[in-house]
């Protein structure tokens with residue numbers, strides 16, 4: 079049997095991004111994931127990669143904003159009320175973006191799935207603004223890298239974090255080379271992501287938001303994936319599929335109010351794997367976003383890795 083286990087990108091340097099006592103986006107999140115995966119796979123191998131370069135960042139972020147943040151390397155700083163820099167945070171953020179880019183390169187070159195287990199997360203970071211625990215927008219940097227360097231011309235970004243991926247939407251809002259699909263709890267931080275936010279100019283119709291009420295769970299998410307995402311993917315025919323894989327929609331999460339189960343995340347993973355198999359030669363990269371209950375987070379990541387490791391993706395027909 080072929081081992082289809084995703085290539086896993088991780089580096090302990092990201093544990094040195096110290097957000098301070100009581101902050102939910104804490105090093106223990108990645109530690110819990112690392113411990114659980116190592117306990118489940120005896121032959122587990124982590125892959126690291128080079129940090130993102132300034133050129134990688136300025137494909138999606140304003141250059142003055144990037145230089146301001148790079149200038150804070152080695153210092154403590156507060157970028158917004160929730161978004162903290164410790165002396166190693168800029169290094170960790172550059173590495174998180176670099177591992178996301180490497181996960182995309184591997185998915186592209188080997189036609190397989192990959193998972194970048196990174197922090198700080200990225201999907202709230204806008205072109206000129208760090209916010210919501212996010213410094214640089216990892217998934218946007220990875221998508222822009224694929225578009226600029228790998229000859230890819232259509233990227234699907236699926237964002238199942240409980241929060242709207244305002245940064246990713248903002249960065250690609252007037253472009254059609256990225257189709258952005260987001261499910262999220264509404265109302266909730268950051269307050270964007272209404273269904274009528276659908277893109278602008280060349281990007282009109284290439285942003286799809288599915289706001290869901292608190293309490294929504296596996297059934298609501300899977301219905302949105304089957305009835306909205308699958309037909310949109312069939313029309314778009316992405317050449318690469320990226321996932322902003324946050325796990326704060328898990329029923330145990332202390333920040334989110336949704337009720338997705340560990341098995342639910344596996345089912346969502348099967349849908350995106352199906353899309354990648356059908357249209358994108360299995361080129362699929364998951365990039366970690368939120369998820370603040372250590373058990374819910376780590377078990378859900380394991381469940382996604384197991385779903386991606388199954389010998390053949392199930393055949394799912396567009397509804």
Ligand SMILES: [Zn+2]
Nearest residue numbers: 239241326368
């Ligand atoms: Zn989130």
